[in-house]
Amino acid sequence: MAETKRIIISLPNSLLEEVDGIVSIEKKNRSEFIREAMKLYLRERKKIQIKERMKSGYREMSQINMALAELGLAEDIRELGIYEATLTGCEKL
Numbered sequence: 444m445a446e447t448k449r450i451i452i453s454l455p456n457s458l459l460e461e462v463d464g465i466v467s468i469e470k471k472n473r474s475e476f477i478r479e480a481m482k483l484y485l486r487e488r489k490k491i492q493i494k495e496r497m498k499s500g501y502r503e504m505s506q507i508n509m510a511l512a513e514l515g516l517a518e519d520i521r522e523l524g525i526y527e528a529t530l531t532g533c534e535k536l
Contacts, residue, residue, distance in 0.1 A: 452477075 454462070466476050527533075 462473065462476055466473055469476075471479075
């Protein structure tokens, strides 16, 4: 196991009683419970950060996709004008 360090924390009595109830049911000690709770918190926090970065990336990509779609539409309209001019025999660009 990695090097461990002893810390002191303060908890409200109600929270400690709840923790002690879970600890006795799961046959663990407080240290194990606190370690697992901290690991779970850190994992969930990382998930939230990743989701936020993904949301930001999707927003950025949507702006890029919109710009590309508008560019493509403008090109399609230009090419349609050329095609119609060719069909009617007009010199339109």
